[in-house]
Amino acid sequence: MKRARRLAVVVAGVTTLAGVAACASSSSNDDKGRSAANAGPLDPNTKVSITVGCQPPKSSKALRQEWNNDVAAFEKLHPNITIVSKDAFPCEDPKTFTAKLAGGQMENVYYVYLTDAKNIIENGQAADITNYVSGVKNYKYLQPQLLNVFKGGGRLWGLPKTNYSMGLLYNRKLFQQAGLNPDQPPTTWDEVRADAKKIAALGNGIVGYADYSANNQGGWHFTAEMYSQGGDIVTPDGKKAAFNSPQGRAVLQNLQQMRWTDNSMGSKQLLQISDVQPMMASGKLGMYLSAPDNIPTIKDQFQGKFEDYGLAPMPGAQGTLIGGDGYMFNRKDTPDQIKAGILWLEFENLTPGKGQFDWAQKAIDKQPVGLPQPNIFTGPPAAEELQVRTQNANLPVQNYKAFADGDPKVKYRLEPPQAQQIYAVLDGVVSSVLTNRNADINSLLSKAETKVNGILANAD
Structure with a gap:
């Protein structure tokens, strides 16, 4: 759900999250060492199955079909990885989310609102993925304030999906x-x-x-x-x-x-x-x-x-x-499941022209294209995503120009x-x-x- 304008500003209240989880149980030295020891690329011959949350519901026919097509394309690219999609509406149901977290019943790769990441980190309910993201092509271009939401104790615990601003x-x-x-x-x-x-x-x-x-x-x-x-x-x-x-x-x-x-x-x-x-x-x-x-x-x-x-x-x-969402990883995930999950998130959420940013396909499916959000990138990926979105726009983008241009001094x-x-x-x-x-x-x-x-x- 962002604008074509940059969010490269200091976000009051977000940067403080980077240090709030220094005492989280899941940031132990043993975990860090185990993560570092297993942080190499996923062996393409290793068979891995992961459950992933927030598949669009059946009532959203076009979005669900796009998701299923993306899963098929990803599995063709990575034939030894199996994606088991889990749908729910809402994706993070407040009536069940806390209980599922406490019971360790979340998917291997589970959906979260940005506002819940801090508590999840503090309570040790996510896997440390710090040593697994070096191969993500656009990682260094993700909006820093979005990444900071998923940081704690000097470690990384998740990746953003979308963002919005009012x-x-x-x-x-x-x-x-x-x-x-x-x-x-x-x-x-x-x-x-x-x-x-x-x-x-x-x-x-x-x-x-x-x-x-x-x-x-x-x-x-x-x-x-x-x-x-x-x-x-x-x-x-x-x-x-x-x-x-x-x-x-x-x-x-x-x-x-x-x-x-x-x-x-x-x-x-x-x-x-x-x-x-x-x-x-x-x-x-x-x-x-x-x-x-x-x-x-x-x-x-x-x-x-x-x-x-x-x-x-x-x-x-x-x-x-601002707000938004992202994905975190089950505390019980194996290193190979984390690696497979990150490959999926990179494919589906973090690459211009693919997954959620496949604007050409969305235009064919008559989905709205041209809104100024989500906008999770900086640098070259931001320019690439904007270009593809603009080329395939089916909305009156000029009506959103004031919002998209924004003011670089505004605090998010x-x-x-x-x-x-x-x-x-x-x-x-x-x-x-x-x-x-x-x-x-x-x-x-x-x-x-x-x-x-x-x-x-x-x-x-």
Whole structure:
């Protein structure tokens, strides 16, 4: 799920992950020695079978067929390696993921969200792959902040698959109707407020700007908005809440003013993504925060039109929230299984023109091609991937130019530790502001701060 712009910036909160797992049980000297001793190339005559997670579900026919075709092509290239695909939706089910990890029941090569890598490393639930990646052609060109997520104790424990960053998704048609230039989307929160007011003035139930405030999604968007204003959710050491701040008050005051003074957010609140996407598809919504992957969903599930939507960077230009996913290796894997798994990940996820980056095939399969994410490379592979993606684009890529160009000074920030618990608390703050005209922002932030400090203290 990234942009054609570079992510070659320091990611606050990500670089600190490199040292958090120095005491992880899986980083013992014995493990390091065993890994180094077996780190040569996989013997092509050695038969290896590995299970791999996150095969697309049967309901995603084109994606599943592409995966199966990739497996067949890989096994033809490596006839002694057998890939046993495991499908699940979602790929990382929060109801079962932790239990499977604790029970050692994960696939040999298992799927993870970036936000879970730190805990997995700390708990010794992944294999050390440091000595196995030297042969990966594009390894040195992977976005450093993505790799850092999978590092701990000076070792490497996984490889990235995709990444995303938040931006402002907007309806170009409504911008035109409101007398706004769709090629010049808002770049500040003051401009967002002014444009939302003009769009809402079109009437007929049109909402200028929508935001989430339920099912932890309100806390997630509050975090993105905090980053955009240069604020933090937690202190750099992750020990204390940091959102009871001028930036936190600015985020909530802006929402309060749009909701109650401008009436540009509509009367229906407690929204989440499943509410907002159909609003955008039906032409009833001007703007909301989103990653690029929302655009195909709006088109495919809710019959929107690609040409109606534009994507801009996060207003404020001080920071944006990033996320994504990747793969880690079962703690019980043999060296040969690790080697085979890395060969598969290189083929499927880390090579322009192949696997997830086979844009020519995706265009044939009528999959969306041309979104500015994922973008996991730097240097020559980044240029190669962008060229192939552009050549096979079937989307109006010019509509995403502002987002793709971005701002090289913007900081890209991961979600905070204990993210979902924190988001649940912040949901209440955002929903209060959007449903109660007289909500006391200072009191809401103070009470939320106390709760989050308790969550962080109990996490130690």
